[in-house]
Amino acid sequence: MQQTRPASDDGSSGESDAIVMRPIGRVHSSRATVEDDRWDAVEAFIELESPFTAEALIGLDAFSHVEVVFVMDRVEPGKVEREARHPRNNPAWPRIGIFAQRAKNRPNAIGTTICRILRVEGLRLHVHGLDAVDGSPVLDLKPWVMEFGPRGGLRQPAWITELMQHYWE
Amino acid sequence: MQQTRPASDDGSSGESDAIVMRPIGRVHSSRATVEDDRWDAVEAFIELESPFTAEALIGLDAFSHVEVVFVMDRVEPGKVEREARHPRNNPAWPRIGIFAQRAKNRPNAIGTTICRILRVEGLRLHVHGLDAVDGSPVLDLKPWVMEFGPRGGLRQPAWITELMQHYWE
Numbered sequence: 001m002q003q004t005r006p007a008s009d010d011g012s013s014g015e016s017d018a019i020v021m022r023p024i025g026r027v028h029s030s031r032a033t034v035e036d037d038r039w040d041a042v043e044a045f046i047e048l049e050s051p052f053t054a055e056a057l058i059g060l061d062a063f064s065h066v067e068v069v070f071v072m073d074r075v076e077p078g079k080v081e082r083e084a085r086h087p088r089n090n091p092a093w094p095r096i097g098i099f100a101q102r103a104k105n106r107p108n109a110i111g112t113t114i115c116r117i118l119r120v121e122g123l124r125l126h127v128h129g130l131d132a133v134d135g136s137p138v139l140d141l142k143p144w145v146m147e148f149g150p151r152g153g154l155r156q157p158a159w160i161t162e163l164m165q166h167y168w169e
Numbered sequence: 170m171q172q173t174r175p176a177s178d179d180g181s182s183g184e185s186d187a188i189v190m191r192p193i194g195r196v197h198s199s200r201a202t203v204e205d206d207r208w209d210a211v212e213a214f215i216e217l218e219s220p221f222t223a224e225a226l227i228g229l230d231a232f233s234h235v236e237v238v239f240v241m242d243r244v245e246p247g248k249v250e251r252e253a254r255h256p257r258n259n260p261a262w263p264r265i266g267i268f269a270q271r272a273k274n275r276p277n278a279i280g281t282t283i284c285r286i287l288r289v290e291g292l293r294l295h296v297h298g299l300d301a302v303d304g305s306p307v308l309d310l311k312p313w314v315m316e317f318g319p320r321g322g323l324r325q326p327a328w329i330t331e332l333m334q335h336y337w338e
Contacts, residue, residue: 019190019240019306021277024268048268052276055252060269064324069238069279071188083224099193099217099310100229102317107221108190108308110238112281114319129320137188139277141268144319147333148271150283151298154315155233164316 023137024056025049025123027070032134034074034104036088037166039131044115046130046138048123057141061120065144068130071137072109079105093159101160111136114144129168192306193225194218194292196239201303203243203273205257206335213284213299215307217292226310230289234313237299240306241278248274262328270329280305283313298337 025048031039046068048056060066084097098106115127125141194217200208215237217225229235253266267275284296294310 017192017306019192019308021188021190021279023186023188024276052251056266056268058253058266058269059263059326060266062324062326063269064322065319066268067281069277069281082221084227094228097225097227097229099225099235100227100232100312102311102314106309107193108238110190110279110309112236112238112311114317116319116321137186139188140275140279142271142281143269143325143329144323145271145329145333146323146325147330147336148283149318150234150285150313151337152285153233154313155231156312156315157228157231160312160314161316164314167316168320 021139023049023071023139024052024141025138027130027132027134027136027138029130029132029134029136034133038169040129040168042130044130044132045124045126046141052123054122057120057123057125060125060141060143061117063117063143065114066117066125066127067112067114067142067144068127068132068138069140069142070111070113070132071139072104072111072132073137074133075104075109080107080109081105082107087159087163093163096159110139190308192218192240192308193221193310194307196299196301196303196305196307198299198301198303198305203302207338208300209298209337211299213301214293214295215310221292223291226289226292226294229294229310229312230286232286232312234283235286235294235296236281236283236311236313237296237301237307238309238311239280239282239301240308241273241280241301242306243302244273244278249276249278250274251276256328256332262332265328279308
């Protein structure tokens with residue numbers, strides 16, 4: 001990670017420092033194009049790339065789940081929402097701020113998904129439940145630690161429960 | 170988000186494209202220096218910065234929790250682990266790959282923490298349970314959606330349960 005001078009070609013104020021990251025690997029997925037739903041049908045693994053070695057994954061198979069931090073790099077810059085919109089442009093749902101939904105057309109376009117670990121084979125981490133298309137850059141992998149789960153009662157609005165109805169299947 | 174030519178001053182191979190991100194806001198926290206434990210004592214809010222407005226947070230208070238994606242920018246580049254080490258350098262725990270632990274000295278130094286939402290006030294999102302120090306850049310906010318929680322049985326090794334013993338308190 002490095003601090004660099006900001007550019008100002010993306011609608012930002014240019015006042016904040018840019019942050020430069022490098023992928024640690026890529027998603028290899030049976031799904032090549034972005035779709036809304038039915039991600040459970042997808043087979044996927046993450047493969048670490050140089051300079052990383054299998055050392056970086058030692059002990060990961062003692063966890064049941066991993067959080068995959070990736071970049072949704074098929075997002076078109078011109079479609080990024082910075083304010084509020086109807087989720088999936090469905091007027092039946094309320095107008096919601098971009099940081100109150102998980103839509104892909106968001107600033108920085110980071111995805112974070114908690115996947116079941118199937119197996120680790122050398123540089124490859126095979127997972128179930130990864131909603132990322134083939135070739136997506138991966139920025140980080142973190143084991144799912146129970147103590148980091150949400151604490152206290154859970155609450156979410158009706159629109160997101162409806163939206164998620166066919167998301168996995 | 171933009172693709173740029175990679176630099177090669179950080180030990181990476183230089184083969185992967187760099188990814189440039191811009192903070193959407195900052196962490197304002199009662200904790201100014203990095204510590205291992207007792208994060209529940211910390212009071213914190215995230216404040217969005219220009220060009221973002223309160224529009225981007227509409228509807229977030231209908232969720233109980235939010236995932237905060239931030240940068241652990243106090244990490245010294247020379248201390249980043251790319252292979253494996255004993256968590257917290259404690260030899261009583263096994264040697265673990267950096268992507269099988271949540272240590273801060275990691276490539277890209279992204280933190281992802283699920284926090285309880287206390288209230289939203291204009292550009293400010295007040296939360297409980299944020300393990301980020303004052304001034305940390307925030308890259309994204311995502312509502313905690315129950316259907317994105319880990320599915321199937323949970324399993325984690327003994328060392329992480331021990332490590333987490335005083336993490337919140």
